[in-house]
Amino acid sequence: MWDDEPLLLAAYAxxxxxxxxxxxxVVDLAFVLNLPAEELPWFVEPQSLAGLPSLLEIDKAPVRxxxxxxxxxxxxxxxxxxxxxxxLDGPDENALDALERGQAxxxxxxxxxxxxxREQLSVELAESLSHLRSVEAGFWERDWRSAHRGSGIYPENxxxxxxxxxxxxxxxxxxxxPGLTIRLNxxxxx
Numbered sequence: 001m002w003d004d005e006p007l008l009l010a011a012y013a014x015x016x017x018x019x020x021x022x023x024x025x026v027v028d029l030a031f032v033l034n035l036p037a038e039e040l041p042w043f044v045e046p047q048s049l050a051g052l053p054s055l056l057e058i059d060k061a062p063v064r065x066x067x068x069x070x071x072x073x074x075x076x077x078x079x080x081x082x083x084x085x086x087x088l089d090g091p092d093e094n095a096l097d098a099l100e101r102g103q104a105x106x107x108x109x110x111x112x113x114x115x116x117x118r119e120q121l122s123v124e125l126a127e128s129l130s131h132l133r134s135v136e137a138g139f140w141e142r143d144w145r146s147a148h149r150g151s152g153i154y155p156e157n158x159x160x161x162x163x164x165x166x167x168x169x170x171x172x173x174x175x176x177x178p179g180l181t182i183r184l185n186x187x188x189x190x
Contacts, residue, residue, distance in 0.1 A: 008056075009034055012074050012082035018104060026062045030079045037069040041131040042076070042124055043165030044158075050151035073112065073120055077172045081108040118176060125169045132162040 008031060015028035031052075039046050049067065053059035068074050074082050083104050085095050098104040112120070135158050138144030145155045 005034055006088060007034055007052075008032075009070050009088060010074075010084055011086035012079070012109075013085050013099065014079050014082040018081075018083055018099070018108065020102070026064050028064050028066075028079075029058070029085075030066045030068050030074050030082055031056075032068050032070050032074055034070050035067075037071050037123075037127055038131065040067050040069040041128040041162070041165055042169055043161050044131060045153065045161055047148050047150065047153060047158075050153055072124070073116075075109055075112055076120065076124070077117075081111055083108045121169065121173055121176065125166070125173055128162070128166040128169050132166050135159050135162045 010032040012030045012032070013027065014030060016024045017027045033040065033049075035046075039048075043066075045067070053065065058065055066079065068079070083095050083099065084107075085092050085099070095104060095107050098107055138148075139155060139159060148155045148158050
């Protein structure tokens, strides 16, 4: 899987595990992957990654995971000021020790500016809509359905994840800019 270039580039913890030294019910992790952004829109679980949670041994642990393409920032409206806990160099011992002591605040990523957040949201919203349209276009095609099935994942899962991700981003955009009109079709060029 990693013959040419590594697939997994980094892992970041975020959420309640960074807020308290007490036991948490679930650990939130964002995995940065060396894949094109169009393969990893928000909440999408590509068929090519179906076995990765098992390989990472997170599928049976109290872990909620999210995939992020390396070309985009790790942080978004859900992944707030994450802490890198693993990279290609291995576990980040300083981060893990600080996390265990409840003193990781200074190691967390800085908050992006409002402008950076709006710009990234716009990029991800467009990519998410493009992905959703692609899923919808292929949903009833035999070859597409065959390629998007296996390991307990069905075409319906791909459709649901695409819808869920797009609507989540759309709601975030509306919170940031109430009354924002999102164009579903680009304007015609003359």
